[in-house]
Amino acid sequence: MISPFATPRRRAFLLGALVAVLALVIGYLGGLLTPRLSTPGDNSPEAGFARDMSTHHAQAVELAMITWQRSTDGEILQLAYDIATVQENQIGIMQTWLKDWHLLPTGRQPKMAWMPNGTKELLPDGRMPGMATDAEISQLRSASGTPLDILFCQLMLRHHLGGIHMASTIASISHDAEVTDLATTMKNNQQGEVSNLRRKLTELGAQPLGS
Amino acid sequence: MSISSPQTGGSRRPSSRPATGAKPASKSATPTKAGGGKGGGRPPVTPVKVSQGRNWGPIALFTVVGLLAVGIIGFGVYQVFKSNETWKDQAGAIPGIVNYNKTDPELVKSGVHKYGHIDYKQSPPVAGPHNPNWQRCQGDVYPAQIANEHAVHAMEHGAVWITYRPDLPQADIDKLASKVKGNDYLFMSPYPGLDKAISLQAWGYQLKVDKASDGRIDDFIRALRQNATQEPGAACSAATPNYITSTGTTPHDLGSPAPSAPAK
Numbered sequence: 001m002i003s004p005f006a007t008p009r010r011r012a013f014l015l016g017a018l019v020a021v022l023a024l025v026i027g028y029l030g031g032l033l034t035p036r037l038s039t040p041g042d043n044s045p046e047a048g049f050a051r052d053m054s055t056h057h058a059q060a061v062e063l064a065m066i067t068w069q070r071s072t073d074g075e076i077l078q079l080a081y082d083i084a085t086v087q088e089n090q091i092g093i094m095q096t097w098l099k100d101w102h103l104l105p106t107g108r109q110p111k112m113a114w115m116p117n118g119t120k121e122l123l124p125d126g127r128m129p130g131m132a133t134d135a136e137i138s139q140l141r142s143a144s145g146t147p148l149d150i151l152f153c154q155l156m157l158r159h160h161l162g163g164i165h166m167a168s169t170i171a172s173i174s175h176d177a178e179v180t181d182l183a184t185t186m187k188n189n190q191q192g193e194v195s196n197l198r199r200k201l202t203e204l205g206a207q208p209l210g211s
Numbered sequence: 212m213s214i215s216s217p218q219t220g221g222s223r224r225p226s227s228r229p230a231t232g233a234k235p236a237s238k239s240a241t242p243t244k245a246g247g248g249k250g251g252g253r254p255p256v257t258p259v260k261v262s263q264g265r266n267w268g269p270i271a272l273f274t275v276v277g278l279l280a281v282g283i284i285g286f287g288v289y290q291v292f293k294s295n296e297t298w299k300d301q302a303g304a305i306p307g308i309v310n311y312n313k314t315d316p317e318l319v320k321s322g323v324h325k326y327g328h329i330d331y332k333q334s335p336p337v338a339g340p341h342n343p344n345w346q347r348c349q350g351d352v353y354p355a356q357i358a359n360e361h362a363v364h365a366m367e368h369g370a371v372w373i374t375y376r377p378d379l380p381q382a383d384i385d386k387l388a389s390k391v392k393g394n395d396y397l398f399m400s401p402y403p404g405l406d407k408a409i410s411l412q413a414w415g416y417q418l419k420v421d422k423a424s425d426g427r428i429d430d431f432i433r434a435l436r437q438n439a440t441q442e443p444g445a446a447c448s449a450a451t452p453n454y455i456t457s458t459g460t461t462p463h464d465l466g467s468p469a470p471s472a473p474a475k
Contacts, residue, residue, distance in 0.1 A: 026280055033287035036294065058349065058395045062448030092444055095437075102294035104301075105437040108429075111393065126393050134351075138456075141449070 039101040046179045048114025049170040050094040051107050053186075056128055056166065057087040057094075060159055063132065066140050067152040075200065076149045079193070083156065086189070093182060115169055130162015150206040157197040157208050160190040302416060302434040305427050309417045311337050319415040322367050322441045326464045329360050335374050335402055335410055336363050337417050342462045346398060346455045348372075348447035352388045353400035355458035365398060366414045369440030370447050371432050374402035375409045383408070383423035390428070395447045396436045400458070413439035 040046035064084035071077050098105055111128055112121040121129060132140075132155045140151050164187050171183040201208060302308060311333075312319050318332070324343040331339060336359050345364035346357055362372050373387055379401075387409070391397045402410065407419035411428060413435035420427060437443075449456060455463050 026284065029284050029287065033284070033291060036291050037287055055393075055395050058446065058448055061446065062349065065448065088446075095444070104298055104433055105396075106433045108433070128393075131393075137449075 036102070040103075040176060040179075041101075042103055042107060043109055043114075045114040045170060046174050046176050047098065047101065047103050047107060048109065048112070049166065049174075049179065049183070050097050051105065052111055052114070052128060053163070053166060054091045054094050054105070055111075056131065056159075056163055057091045059131055059137075060084075060087045060156065060163070061091075062137065063140060063152065063155055063159065066137070067148065070144055071149055071152070072145070073149050076152060079156075079196065079200075080152065083193070090182065090186065097178065112166075115166070116173065121165075128162060129165055130159040132159065146204060150201065150204050153197045153201045153204070154206065154209045157194060157201070160194050160197070164190050164194070298434045298438040301430070302439070305418060305430050305434065307418055307420070307427065308431065309337075311415045311417070325360075326467045327462065329363075329462075331359055331363070333417065334404070334406070335359065335372070335412055335417075337412050338366070338415050339363060341367065342455075342464070344455050344463060344465050345447075347449045348396060348398040349449075350392050350394045351398045351456065352391050353398065353458050355401065356403060356460050357400045357458050358455075358460050358462040360462040361455045362398075362400070362412075365447065366412060366439075367441045368396075368445035368447055369414070369437040369443065370396045370398055371436045371439075372412045373397070373399040373409070373428075374405060374412070375399075376405040376407070377401045377403055379408050379423075386423040387428075390432065397432065398447075414441060415439055 061084050064080040064087070068077060068080040068084060071080065095105060110119050111126075112119055115121050123129065123131075125133070127133070136151075136155060140148065140155060143151050167183040167186040167190070171180045171187060174180050174183070198208065303310065315332075319338045321339055323340045325340045326342065329340055329342075341363035342358070342360035343364070344361055345368060346361035348365040348368065348370035366372055373391060375384060375387060387399055391399045408421050409423065409425075409428070410417065410419045411431045413431070416431070416435055416439055418427060418431050455465075457463065
């Protein structure tokens with residue numbers, strides 16, 4: 001009988017070709033799937049950070065925008081403009097991460113659950129560290145002149161300290177270079193601004209708020 | 212290893228001459244040299260005796276490896292398929308949700324600004340023209356009714372608006388408020404005349420439920436918060452001067468050129 005599989009040589013060749021094709025298919029699928037499976041998951045610290053820091057940043061933008069509209073101090077205006085634009089941009093970066101990771105902006109876990117200390121990081125009324133209360137925001141909205149500048153520095157200083165705590169935590173526990181890079185620059189940038197805010201408060205004859 | 216094992220096993224058959232290249236020949240030549248030293252010619256090659264039956268070892272190995280590979284790839288495909296489910300798919304899977312993108316696409320497309328009172332077909336409204344000033348939606352829990360015209364603008368920015376009939380038990384109100392407080396892109400207010408106890412709205416979507424413990428509330432928020440929007444990335448915070456943090460059903464026409472001027 002003559003068939004394409006007649007000789008062991010042909011059979012070996014065909015088997016080899018089949019195995020090679022299979023190996024290529026498996027390799028291709030593996031390469032296709034691996035990046036999708038190795039991105040941070042829904043309950044990962046990275047996703048928690050991206051979500052919580054977006055909310056944290058959104059308040060900084062609000063504090064800065066209120067002040068930018070109404071302050072008359074050139075240095076405060078510059079600082080407020082800087083904070084509002086930087087943090088709004090960083091919200092966009094973090095939201096893009098979530099999209100890239102095929103995750104939704106809203107998670108299933110409580111705030112700060114991604115931190116090693118979990119929800120113990122939250123203040124007794126449920127705020128994330130450094131967040132202003134609604135009453136403080138209303139107070140800022142109705143302030144003007146030097147009291148506005150002082151309150152902005154006080155609220156933003158405390159806000160930054162909370163943000164630095166979150167950013168330095170994710171920078172130390174994450175292995176995602178995109179995440180640790182941004183978190184590290186957040187931390188460094190806000191630490192610099194903390195020094196500026198402290199100096200400005202001294203110049204305005206005021207003290208930082210207690211935490 | 213996986214390539215060579217079936218060749219050495221099942222596929223080789225005894226034959227007078229080894230059909231494959233020089234390798235088997237040279238291998239079998241070695242013992243011959245040691246055995247008989249007579250003459251210069253090559254002695255006939257003794258065929259290697261191999262069992263005629265199937266060699267089950269490699270077959271089993273192949274099967275196990277194959278099944279493992281299929282399992283791993285299958286798991287990967289499933290995970291990717293699952294993560295490919297978009298927020299629209301997730302919203303569409305919520306029982307009872309109304310998707311106005313399907314039933315009234317024109318309404319969902321339109322986001323023009325108008326001062327003054329606006330009539331909405333839906334109650335509470337889900338999309339459409341709205342006041343230039345948006346309702347602050349940084350997790351605000353409003354104790355009294357707010358103007359539809361501002362709320363619709365907040366939803367255009369990606370916020371989910373939770374409304375409830377004022378006779379909802381306080382425990383249920385507190386439960387809803389706990390979902391809203393501290394979360395941007397969420398806001399909540401009572402809504403007299405509501406046909407169900409609770410109604411959730413996002414731009415183009417609506418879900419009405421009876422109890423604050425209904426699991427679909429979290430599903431709705433999770434799928435649509437920041438996703439159902441005509442303006443991705445737009446703020447919920449009280450920008451300047453277009454922000455509203457007060458209640459009352461009459462729209463606050465901040466920035467209107469004149470009280471009676473037509474809408475821009």
